[in-house]
Structures are given as structure tokens and as C-alpha cells.
Amino acid sequence: MATITIDEKQYTVEEGRNLIDAAADLGIDIPHFCYHPGLAPDGNCRMCLTEMEIRPGQFGIVTSCTIRIKDGMNFRFNSPAVLDNRKGIMEFLLINHPLDCPWCDQAGECKLQDHSFDHGRGHSRFVETKRVPPKKDLGPHITLYTTRCILCQRCTRFCDEITGTSELGVVQMGSKSEIATFEDVPLDNKMSANVADICPVGALVTKDFLYKPRIWHYEKVDTVCPGCATGCNTTLEILHQKVYRTKPRHNEEVNGYWMCDEGRFCYHGWQDVDRMKAPLKRVDGELAQATWPDAMDAAVSGIQAVLDGEGDSAMAVIGSPVATNEENYLLRRLGAEAFGSPWTGLDRKPDGEAWTSKSGFHIDADKTPNTRGARDMLGAGSLEDILRGIGDGSIRGLYVLGGDIGRTLSTEEAEAFRKLEFLVVHDVHRSDLAELADVVFPGTIPFEKNGTMTNGQGRVQRLNPAFPPPGGAREDGAILRYVGQRMGVDLGGTDPAGVLEEIAGNVEGYAGLTYDLIGDQGAMTGGEGPSEAAGG
Amino acid sequence: MATPLEFTEATRERAAEILDRYPDEYRKSAVVPLLHLAQEEWGYVSPEAMACVARLIGCSPVKVAEIATFYPMFNREPVGEHVLAVCHTLPCALTGCGSVFDHLSEKLGIGLGETTADGRFTLRKSECLAACDRGPVLLVNRRLHTHVSPAKVDEILAELDKG
């Protein structure tokens, strides 16, 4: 820790921290454009200039973004020299800026707009002709409104430092400088859309978010990306029960400031799927819509019939890596307590591609968000074991938490499931799996889930529901409880925090975990300290 | 992009020699000298030439474009057989470079940055060429002409016409 002075007041801040970040920790905003905490400081915009005591009694102008805190440093944030410079920089940035805020997609989250309220001159002394370079299509996800660019180089530095793909550069010289890609090499990498988040003005925009409602209309919900086992922290922007945009939420231990494009845009897949609005049950060999009580009756009697048949443990459960820890935990209890079954399996879809960026940002091969947590909840047991059990006739009935829209069944899997006497499935649409079931309960997609998931590194993180499940769909936990209840087993209350408490008491590695401890940054299982940062 | 360009064998040898001047891990240092080579070979630095240089030094092509588009000496488009650059910075302006430029422009029938229809001449302005005591100065390809006057322009053009 270090003691520093800002405008004659003393503060204690972390030694070695960048001045802009240290000030932000104290709730003091140093206006800046080119500095981004996820990138190396560059010092080009000159907005962050403050005064620092260089020799006793003598102050000099310094770039806050490159200053690292040392004990005894003395700053002036509000001296005339500092304020005049800010006004000057704002004027310089605005002279060639189009001021098309009413049409700009960044309006409302534009640093230029923010700062010009606070530091601008209010009127223009620029009577010369503005430069008007054309807009450019940079790649599959990103468009550059060249006129709005203030050449802070956050985007080029991102592609150099973080992805290491270097598709962006600054071409031309001096006041003609422009951000550009090379000929037929577009901005197309696994994390490309992050440049739109970090662009401090409306120059880089995702095509996905063009011409959408203005940003102040959205409700924001913090959650975790369902795209892979990395579990990037995200914020969803919601309007009328729909996700309009996903943005990464900073978590140094997981994703840094970033997320991958696939994860960012995966909400379309989840949202566009043809959701089941009511339970289904098989009547005369065909699946037909049923009421909840009807479907519940059918499920319970079907399960009971299997349990009443020959053999000890004829029912098995299969958990889901896209369901929360709480859902999987309740499934395990249902299996053990209502079905009396030792058989638990966990669905695992084939691996996708893993990728690690230059800075260490990792996209996992496991394209589901909670394999680790589900396994912890269910105990060991693989899908293969279950298939084998079905094959040799020891398993005759199955209760499956489905819900992964990206999951299709292999022929072996489908063949095995067809052999079953009775199959109950939770799902969100009429998947391959649902088509084979005797009863299907419409459950939730990850954006509707309330609970926790455990990412690949063992970090337990919170999911907050962005909106309620549509139509007749229900929370999966509630469905499980209802089935339990009908079979004479009380699975407890409906509050996921309560379930977590139970998990903490019963599941190895989860001892001591609470919502409070997990907070918005997650907490490690096994009581280990934070593991090596994956973000960056 | 059009078909990839490659240096000729002889140029490749020179390129290797240039690359040898820098530590192996800093091959990118050779980008400006290699762009000069490319310009010698093809007359100007096309995107294909930039890509060729990028392959030689092993970097992303936009990083070569960053350099090739920054420096005024790299032609981004084909130029005339002779590039004439009139220095127009203050000392040369004080000694009358304006009339030199105007005379050239009139004689060649082209304006600033243009190339004659027959592809013989490109007319440019240059910043100070560090020969201010001998101004006005005119850079013709690689050769500097000093104390240039409209009359001397005629001589220079005549000489170029002879080949």
C-alpha cells in the first residue's frame, strides 16, 4: 500500500497500480480515451494528463495512464493546467468528429459524448472543412465508422496484444491516419467483436447491434456465458424478454475483459430455437401436448411401472452440463431418493475446438458451461456407463435433464434410448432426444436459469435469470421437486440459494460456499485460493 | 487480391543480405529497406508487394501496410519513368521554387501528383532535402539538381529526353 496526495488530500492506494485505476478505486474519474485496463498503456490521446510533483514544490504534466503508484506521490487533478488541457483535447477530438450522436449506435456509452458534457467548450471554434473518410466493413462482425474514430489504437493494440492476430493497423500518416485491415485479410478472429466494446466512441460497432434500440432502454443482467467450460462473465442487455446484446464482464481470474465471438452471439441460437410451450406425452406412439398435471401423472406412473418391474435399479438419471449445479444436485437426489437408483450419468457432447489467445484467454473444447459442476453434483458416472446399463438390460427407465440446443444424438445413443421402457426428458425444444421420450417437460435455457455453475477451472459462478421461461415452460428445479413430491420425496424449498447451502453441506469441495462468497466474481471449489488467471 | 508477387532470385539474395543486418528475432526491422527493394523491383509498392515483404519478415501484412503507407517515399501507385520532386519548403520557397514548379507543371502539362499520359514523368513536391544553400532544388529520380531555374528545368528535361 502507498499513501498518495490528490489535490491536497491523502489517500491510501495499492502500490504499483496504474494511476487511472487507483483513482477509480477511490471513486475519482480521470477522463481518458486510449487507456484500457486490459491493454498496455499507450499514452496517445493525452486526455488523462494530470499534474504530478516532479521536484519538491514543482509540478509537471504527466500521463496518468503510464504512472505507477509509488508512496509519497503528489498529484493535482483539478488545477487550471489540467482542466485546460482536457478542454483542449476535447476540442481537438471534436473538430473532425461528425457529431452525429442522434444516429450513432454508441450514443449513451460514448466517452466522447460523456466528456464533452463535462469538459467541452460547448461551441465550436472550428470553421474549416471536416475530414470525411468513408465507413469500412472490417470483417464478419465489425464495421468501422471512420469519421468517428479518434485513433486511440485500442483496437489495434487488442489485435496485437490479446489475440495476437494483428489484423488491424493504422495506415497513412498524420491527420490522414486511419484504422484499416489489409486487402483480403478481414478482422476475423475468435474474439474480434471485443474491439467494439473497447472502442471508446462509436467508430467500431458490431453489425449485430446496428440500428437496435438506444442503450438506455435495456435492462442489464449479470450472468455467465453458456458457450463453453470457460464460463466467461457476461452482462446481458434485455428488452421485452429478449437478449439484444451480450458484453463481457470483467473477471480477472476467468475472462479478463473479454469474451469470444461465438459466446457473444450464441444468444441468437438459444433465443431463436422453437421453444416448447407445453409438456408432451406419448399417446398411441405419438408425442402430443399435455397439461402439466397430465404429463406429471404420465411421468410418475411410467417411472413407477419401471421401478415396480424386475431388477433392483432399473431407473437411471442423466444430468446436464448446461443445467445449474442446483438442478443437477436435485436430479441426483431425485434419482437416489425417489428412484432408489445408484445410476447417474452425465451427458457429454463431442468436444469442439479449443483455442488460447496470445494473452492467455482460453476457449474450452468442452462447449458446455457446467460439465465440472454437474459431475461434482452427480458423483462419478458417465454417459457410457448408462448406455452400457441399457444395453445389458439393467437400466430400463431413464430421466434425463436435456436442454442443450446444440446436442444431437449419435445412432448408438438413439438406438439405446429406443430400447428403454420409459424415458422422461427435460428439454427446451423438440430435440432428437425429446422425440424419443415418453414424457417431455419444457424447461429453461441458460439465460432463464437462476443458480450456479462451475467452470472448467473449478470456479463456482452465479447465473441470474434474464427473464422468466416462456409460456408453459417451468424452471427445471421446480419440475424435479414436483416429480419428487409426487413420488413421496421432499426435495426442499425452491430457493436456489437454499439448495446451494445444502450442496455446501453435502458435496465435496463445495463446503463453505454461499451466494455472498460467490458474489459477482465467483469462488473456487475446494477452498483453494484463486487459480492462475485465465483471462487477460 | 491479385496473384502473389515474389522477388526475383537476385533481389531475394539482396533481401537476405539486408535481413542479415538485424538480429534474427527482429526481422521486422528490415521492413523499410525491403520496401525500398520492392519499389526498385516493381516501381511502386502494391498490396501484393506488401504481402511479399510481410512473408519475408514473417508478420501480418497490415503491419507492412502501416509502414508502406506512412512514408512518403513509397509510391502506392505506378509512377512515371522519371519522378520529379520540387522541394517546396521555406528556404527553397525563398529562392523561388514556386516558379520552378509552375514551369515544370506547364511544360509537362500535369499538376501535382500527376503522371504524364505517356507515362514518362510524375510531378511531385518534396519537403526540405537538406540542400537549402543550393536552392531551389529538384530531385530527379535518385539525382539532386541544385540552383534550379526555369531555364535549367528545360535543360534537365532535354537531357532526360535524350535518355
Added chain:
Amino acid sequence: MAAPLEILTAPLPAETDPGDIDAYLAGGGYGAVRKALKSMSQAELIEEINASGIKGRGGAGFSTGMKWNLCADRFPRYLCANADESEPGSFKDRLLLESKPHQIIEGMIITSYALGINLGYIYIRGEFFQIIDQMEAALADARKHGFLGADILDTGYDLELYVHPGAGAYICGEETGLIESLEGNRPYPRLKPPYFPAAIGLWGQPTIVNNVETMAQITTIVDMGAEAYKAIGSEEDTTGPRLFGLCGHVNKPGIYEYDSEVTLRELIYDAAGGIRDGNRLKGVIPGGISAPILTPEEIDTPMGFGALGKLGSMGGTGGIIVMDETTSMVDALLNASSFAAHESCGQCTPCREGVPWMNDILRRIRNGQGREEDLDLLLDVCKQIHGHTVCVFGQAPGVWPVRTILVKYWPEFRACIERKELVVPPLEESYLRPDQYEHIPPVPGNFRLKTEEADAAG
């Protein structure tokens, strides 16, 4: 009248090719290298340079001895000799590069040896085609004669020197822009601190960047000894021989070698033969375009870096641009400003946006569309740039010419605006006398005109 010197400008024997190493050796060439490598320790050499009092000739006039002493104790270290000479009005490096390539190489070898450097580059501006060819050949000859390469003169010391060509960008002369250029990046100058080349330079290592004239002078110092060297000029101000390049409206433009005690008046009227056509002097820029202009009353100044600094100008590169009474100062400033607008690298906001803006305003004034408020606006833009940029460019060619030419020739600019056309008023009415404007300090902050007097004069 000060006496001209012939140290750096010592003529070559008749009909020798300046690149010819045999001729150079016959005249005692590479004696300094022999002396340094064979008979002096590294510490002794550094001490010798310190004792000479030499200030770098690249423009800033920074003590070379001090720079060497500041070199961080890390290896490898690198040398970059700066031959980017692009400051308008400067042409002394060209003279040395053309006439004394081996003397420059000698200086580079000595510097490298003194600082334990084994690899160095001479960064030569791209338009110097013949000079580049000649320097490449000279380096090859030096290598052949054992002054470069492994085990130089059997001392066990290894050194490689190469030419690195530029490609026409002025900013590559700024030492950290030069380093970025040499690394193959856009030549964006680096932030200082922390990127002082002597601490973190080429490829992150300590690097000495010195001007090529400084390099040539290192040879001179070792040749003549620090004692004799510092007897030239003034120990209080600037020691050693200086190359002054006179251009513009003088009768005999060219390079003149004097010590720093020579006055600007002597250089203009004696050395360079006075003003053309018997005209009167209107203004003189004493050290390259960035150096603040001096009016006719201010030319009785010695040419030391210190003396010119006291006048609010600077020694710069020693390139002296002389303008006679027929000159339009509005045109002259527009020209200087166009240069700056063209050469700004574009990295940082104030310079990228402010310098071209000032150029636009000046062009408008030049074209008869100046507005009453434009002159104050220009000074205000200067203030917004000054001290706020990444490198000195923003203020050196960016702000200083505007600030000083505009203020000193205020009446002429006013006349242009009032008459809505380019006018060149009679000399007496075109500029302010030193007691009519406050001293123009080279520090951030605006300065106020004594407006009444300015109005009276305008």
C-alpha cells in the same frame, strides 16, 4: 570579426574521392580509432568526451558526455547515428556525409568502443541516395581494413555497423521515432519517461542516439584532445567548432565553420556576404525551422546554445534561414506550418489535430479570409498543444514558429486580415520591437501582447 575555422570543413586533398579509404588513411585517417582503441580505456574515453564539453549537434544541444554517462548498465547496448537530417534549413549533416564519411565512421567506432557497443546503425534519410551508397561502400572498406568486424585492430573488440535507410518522414529524426522506425514499426515517438533511449532504446536495450555531426566531432576530440577542443568557443556556453548553414536571402549561402562566439550578424553580413540586392533584413530563423525567429534588432547575439536560449530562441541545427524585407511573413509562416502539418506523425491528439488546424487557419488568412479572432485563436491552439504532446515535434516545428512569427510580426498579420489580402507592409511597419512584446518563453502557457502598442504599430 571572428575567424573562420577549418576543422570539420578541412578541405580534402585535391581530386580525392571522399569515400576513398586509402586517401583518408594517407591523411592520417583512422588515427583517432587507433588512439582510442589501442591507448585509451573505456573510462578514459568517456572522461575525455566529458571534458571536451561537447553538446550534441542534433538540435537539442544536450551534453554528449552526460548522455553517455546516463547509459543504463545493461547489455547489449546499441548505437544509432542520426543522419535523418530533415529539419528545414539544415544541411550541415549532408556536407559531412558527402565529404567525410570515414570521419563519421571513426566517431561511431570510438563511441561504440567507449560504451561497450557491438552493433550500431547509421540511420540515413532515404532521399540521400548517393550518400547511402557511399556510406555502404565506406563501411565495407572499413571492414576490409579491419576497423569493423571481429577483433578490431587485434584488441579483441568486435563491432558491426550498418546503414539503415529512412523513407522520407521527418519524425524519424526524433530519437525515439528513429528507434521505432529501425524496429520496423510506425515511427511513433515513445513516451519519455520511461523510454529514454539510454535507458530503454532499440529492442528494449540501452541505446545511444547521436547526431552524425556529433559523431564526426568525437573523432575530432580524440584527435586533438579535449583540452584543445574546449579551447574553441566558450566553456560557459558551447565548445568546439560549429557548422552554420546559411540559406535564404543571403548573397553567399553555404556552410560556414566558426566557434559559437560568432554573432548572427557576422554570419549573415560577413561570412555569407550580406543580404541579396542590398535589401534589409526582415527576420532570421537561427537554427532550423523550429527555432523561434529573430528580428533585425536581435542579431547581435553569439551563436552558442545558451546565448540563443536566453533570447527565447535556440541553437538547433545551426541552419540559418535569412529573410529580407520583401518576404511575406504570412507566407513564410504558412510554409513552415504546412511542413509541420505534413510531417506530424499523427500519434497524439493535440499535434495530429491542432497542427493541421492551425495550418488551415493560416491558409485562410493568407487567402484573404482571415477573421479578427483568428490570431488569438491561433495563439490559443498553440497553448493547447504546447507541453501536451508525446514528443517535442508538436511544439518544435508545430507551435514555436506560429507563436513567435505571429507575435513578432503581428502588425503584418493584422494588415492581412484587415485588408483581406496578402500584403507585405514596409519593413518598419511589419514587426514589433523587443520592448513591444513580452519575452516569449519556451514553456507552456500563453503570453500576452501589449495590445495597445501592438495596435498602434499595426
